[in-house]
Amino acid sequence: MSKVDVSKYFKPDLKKARKRSGNTIKEVQFGLSDAYQKIGVNKTYMIHTYGCQGNEADTETMAGILELMGFTKAETEIKSDVIILNTCAIRENAENRIWGELGRLKAYKRQNPDLIVGLAGCMAQEENVVERILSKYQHVDLVFGTHNIYKLPEYIETALFSKERVIEVYSQEGEIVENLPKVRNHHFKAWVNIMFGCDEFCTYCIVPYTRGKERSRSKDEIINEVKELVEENYKEITLLGQNVNAYGKDFSDIDYTFGDLLRDLDGLGIERIRFTTSHPHDLDQKTMNAMRDSKHIMPFFHLPVQSGSNAVLKKMNRHYTKESYLSVLNQLKKTVPGISVTTDIIVGFPGETEDDFLDTLDLVEKAQFEGAFTFVFSKREGTPAAQFFDDTPESVKKERLYILNDRINHGYLLGNQRFLNRTVKVLVDGTSKKNDKVLAGYSEHNKLVNFKGDPSLIGQIVNVKITVAKTWFLLGELV
Ligand code: 5AD
Ligand code: SF4
Numbered sequence: 461m462s463k464v465d466v467s468k469y470f471k472p473d474l475k476k477a478r479k480r481s482g483n484t485i486k487e488v489q490f491g492l493s494d495a496y497q498k499i500g501v502n503k504t505y506m507i508h509t510y511g512c513q514g515n516e517a518d519t520e521t522m523a524g525i526l527e528l529m530g531f532t533k534a535e536t537e538i539k540s541d542v543i544i545l546n547t548c549a550i551r552e553n554a555e556n557r558i559w560g561e562l563g564r565l566k567a568y569k570r571q572n573p574d575l576i577v578g579l580a581g582c583m584a585q586e587e588n589v590v591e592r593i594l595s596k597y598q599h600v601d602l603v604f605g606t607h608n609i610y611k612l613p614e615y616i617e618t619a620l621f622s623k624e625r626v627i628e629v630y631s632q633e634g635e636i637v638e639n640l641p642k643v644r645n646h647h648f649k650a651w652v653n654i655m656f657g658c659d660e661f662c663t664y665c666i667v668p669y670t671r672g673k674e675r676s677r678s679k680d681e682i683i684n685e686v687k688e689l690v691e692e693n694y695k696e697i698t699l700l701g702q703n704v705n706a707y708g709k710d711f712s713d714i715d716y717t718f719g720d721l722l723r724d725l726d727g728l729g730i731e732r733i734r735f736t737t738s739h740p741h742d743l744d745q746k747t748m749n750a751m752r753d754s755k756h757i758m759p760f761f762h763l764p765v766q767s768g769s770n771a772v773l774k775k776m777n778r779h780y781t782k783e784s785y786l787s788v789l790n791q792l793k794k795t796v797p798g799i800s801v802t803t804d805i806i807v808g809f810p811g812e813t814e815d816d817f818l819d820t821l822d823l824v825e826k827a828q829f830e831g832a833f834t835f836v837f838s839k840r841e842g843t844p845a846a847q848f849f850d851d852t853p854e855s856v857k858k859e860r861l862y863i864l865n866d867r868i869n870h871g872y873l874l875g876n877q878r879f880l881n882r883t884v885k886v887l888v889d890g891t892s893k894k895n896d897k898v899l900a901g902y903s904e905h906n907k908l909v910n911f912k913g914d915p916s917l918i919g920q921i922v923n924v925k926i927t928v929a930k931t932w933f934l935l936g937e938l939v
Pocket of ligand 1: 550551664764805838839840
């Protein structure tokens with residue numbers, strides 16, 4: 461028996477989260493009722509974001525809702541009335557870091573008992589996390605998950621005025637909520653959600669449980685959002701989804717998939733279109749052709765492979781082989797010449813042998829990736845792979861990661877070197893982290909470029925001639 465009475469809380473259930481209903485997903489419009497409009501006046505908030513771009517986009521929505529309620533952004537934690545951690549559950553080390561942060565906030569709560577401490581995002585969708593908060597983290601006032609952000613006004617009101625702990629996590633997705641307010645973090649680059657959830661169920665991954673069933677936003681809502689961004693002078697959008705290549709496959713009334721969306725967005729007047737993330741199994745020729753024919757879709761593709769071993773890929777439930785991945789990749793490179801491709805790779809998946817790992821290295825060599833996010837397998841409670849037999853010592857896994865990173869870094873360098881003496885278009889982000897006399901931005905192929913220039917160029921797309929290629933960045937001169 462749990463020591464605390466949890467019967468009044470709405471808690472997550474990972475088994476329920478696994479279920480996929482055949483129900484059609486409805487669309488509803490967000491509206492803030494009068495009762496909540498002034499709750500935040502003279503109060504401040506702070507949100508800390510962890511994990512993927514999906515979370516960054518969700519934070520912009522939470523900030524939008526809070527500001528609509530009258531809250532303003534706090535300068536410091538000590539001056540905040542509400543602090544929310546928007547969390548990531550993808551690997552254990554991400555979670556450990558967040559537990560540490562949550563512990564750290566206890567001191568602020570002691571100094572200011574009226575402070576509301578909230579936990580949101582993917583961790584909130586996990587049963588064991590909510591149990592731990594209930595029993596050991598009494599200073600956390602508010603827990604809500606990824607499916608009910610739109611209910612934030614109600615939760616904040618209860619937490620502020622009735623001083624009750626609010627714990628409400630839905631195990632399954634509901635409607636798609638449109639018209640949500642946003643405070644965008646950036647003035648010329650914007651996230652645009654095109655779909656939510658994931659139905660792939662890779663055996664190592666917690667995301668299909670924390671983000672629910674795959675569901676696409678209507679094309680009209682997406683197009684309207686992008687048109688507004690064009691009017692507001694945004695230069696670059698990044699379309700977001702766990703598997704953008706599955707966009708539209710859930711529509712029952714129209715035949716409209718990712719390639720169609722890319723073509724429609726290309727004509728709206730936005731300078732740069734990017735997207736993330738993709739699944740090789742769903743990447744189709746229609747998408748590649750849309751990229752080939754477009755003016756504004758950037759020649760860059762993040763195509764996670766995860767492993768080069770067919771045995772491991774099968775155990776991961778990835779639905780492709782090393783050979784079929786390479787064939788899709790070659791088709792992509794043929795259709796969009798010069799495209800830059802990056803990937804994600806996991807080493808030390810349960811049962812991965814030395815030969816399996818060598819297959820991954822072989823694939824890396826053949827694929828000529830220009831970058832990768834590489835990870836050691838992390839056991840996620842509730843996923844099938846957490847039960848798989850795993851006898852590879854951690855030290856061997858770390859060594860594999862080290863060897864792999866070395867190869868990947870070589871690919872990074874080769875990818876940068878191909879731009880030497882070429883003039884590239886750079887969207888200027890700001891000044892370089894190391895030197896404020898130097899500007900930094902990204903090229904169309906997503907390469908970091910540093911060059912001398914006036915800060916008035918920030919937010920513009922400029923031509924830069926590349927003079928030096930390093931592993932992690934390019935140096936150039938404004939032309
Ligand atoms: N362990 C290690 N890496 C993981 N990823 C997802 N789940 C796990 C896990 N349990 C990686 C995958 C995915 C990226 C976002 O995170 O490579 O593509
Ligand atoms: Fe996780 Fe696989 Fe879905 Fe990506 S495609 S979010 S790795 S289950």
